[in-house]
Amino acid sequence: MAELYTPVAGLAPVLRQDAVSIQKTAPLARLSFRGRAEAQAAVAGALGFALPQTPLSAASGAGKAALWLGPDEWLLLAPEAGLEAFEAAVNAAVAGLAASVTDISHRQDAVLVSGPRAAWLMNSGVPIDLALPAFPVGMVTRTLCHKAEVILWRKAEDQFVLECWRTFQPYVLEHLLDAARELSAA
Template identity: 35%
Template sequence: MSEQTANWFNLYDARPDTEVPAESPLAWSYQNSGLPSVSQKSRVVLRERAMLGHLILRGGAIVLDEAVRQVLGFGLPGRPNTLSHDEGGERSVQWLSPDEWLLIVPGGEEFALEGKLRQALGDAHYAIVNVSGGQTLVELEGECVRELLMKSTAYDVHPDAFPVGKGVTTVFAKSSLILRRPTEGRWELVLRRSFADYIYRWLLDAGAEYAIGVEA
């Protein structure tokens, strides 16, 4: 499942057709740590947006911005620690460092998208890495999400310090992840697959007093 190009790199489809069913990073956790239902008392709701396409883009901002705009119709975020997204909010790009961005798209799009971006970038100096299999995204919503986050990270999540559209890499529950706030009421955790069970169990424990519920 590779495509050799003139630039001497291999483009692999990380989501090939197979008879083996794919499972989300939290599938084991749901079975072994429980799946508390959402109720009227739930002041925090957790849901995993599994199997999304995650691409790391590295290179010059101007060149990458032009390519992303050409392929997706919106550009890179203009300021550090921020994110931009399409009109529907399904596709986003987040600033990670001066020459590094995280692009998240609906699952199944990433392979074709990587090819289109490489074509648009041509001979420019850049790198694109598909990290979809190693990451997952967890959403948190509810009136007590900020209180839950304050238990979990030293980063200031007050609205004055963490407005809508911000995203940072930070320490969270003695691990690390990307914390994002794409909308007024929704927060997102982008975490490594290897930390997924640990973070899930932490959130269930820290969210117990808020009657945290999980939408699987």
């Protein structure tokens, strides 16, 4: 599967150090989906893969991803260019069922935090244990980063996706850059 979270072409990284980097990602289609078992099965059919049912997990395939956010809530991701078709397919799948599908594509953005000190940098503002045994590759959670609500997804041992509301992103990035200055001084 092609990676959904790709750096914005031609845009310099927000931060580039030997131990860590932060890059803004290209826009994505983002749908907030809520529904019970029947609606979940219908959405799985539209996605081409089953929604993750295990807390703190993600599933992907067919160029899309689904992040588990709660017992009946998922963040559905797809390439931005296919937003209208993606939204139409999900809405058609749940037609007549008790479900909610909301386009939140313009509400949030994401950054990639990568490098051998990525977990250290993220822990400067995220109050959960990001050591690999406690937060393994593939784990996803809704949490706080410097008082802003975020979604954090560990994509690799040394790479995190940090999703947050666009209006909070400058605040979150400012605090991460401050922490990175401390890291570079250490």
